[in-house]
Amino acid sequence: MQHKYEWRKKEKALYLPKNQPEIIDVPDVNFITIQGEGSPADSIFTDYIGALYSLAYTIKMLPKKMENQPQGYFDFTVYPLEGVWDINDTAKANFNGVINKADLVYKLMIRQPHFVTEGFFSEMLAIAKTNKKNPLLDQVCFETISEGRCVQMLHLGPFEDEPVSFEIMEAFTKSEGLSRVSKVHREIYLSDTRKVEPKKLKTVLRFQVT
Missing domain, CATH: 3.20.80.10 (Regulatory factor, effector binding domain)
Known part of the structure; x- marks a missing residue:
């Protein structure tokens, strides 16, 4: 087993x-990612996280039920949420040492196991969109980050x-x-x-x- x-x-x-x-x-690591800007206190920030997790759990759970599982498939614990943080160009040009949360730009992401290819990601994304009806899923991408x-x-x-x-x-x-x-x-x-x-x-x- x-x-x-x-x-x-x-x-x-x-x-x-x-x-x-x-x-x-x-x-080098594969991620599902989504980009946003503004304060993490904004409601859209939580919505972005929800979109990522809905796809992450589709990728985790659905292959268990598939007859033709992706090559190299194995069960796994979903990886933690990650975020890469910066400030927008206007804030950089006028930077005075203090960061206004409204000026933040970020990319949120959840790492994926090596069996998740771009093709398999696209297949799972289409299924997640059908099941979840979350418009933010349209903004989720598959990336290899170095x-x-x-x-x-x-x-x-x-x-x-x-x-x-x-x-x-x-x-x-x-x-x-x-x-x-x-x-x-x-x-x-x-x-x-x-x-x-x-x-x-x-x-x-x-x-x-x-």
Whole structure:
């Protein structure tokens, strides 16, 4: 009997770092993604997440019932939500050190197992659209993302306290003779904000270095 693939057990280096900075080389990874802009407090942000998860669970559950399963298929635990964050061009041109949440731009994503190809993604997306009737599914894409060499650490606590962790990461980066590529960064959400109080949230923070 084939055991379910558990990313928490098999990929600790990528998803369960310690709460101190470290260097990691991230492989090319396939994701389902959706782009947005504005504050994460906006209702559309939650709707984007809902669209991603509806497709992610279609990809997880439907092949179990298929006679012709995709090549290399295996059961797995759905990967955590991730987000890549930046600010819009106008905000960059007028940046004064303070980020207005309304100026944020982001790409939300959920990683996919290697058996999910672009063709299989398209097939599952069509089925998800039929079952869910969610217009935001039209905006979901399939992408292979290359991060390469990065610095990451586990941030414990509210999102608002992340600048403290980024300062620690940037000091570490400098001490290692590296440079941060840009202010764009990735967050991997290990906690469910609906169930976990802010002081107990666990978020992986990561940025590219050179």
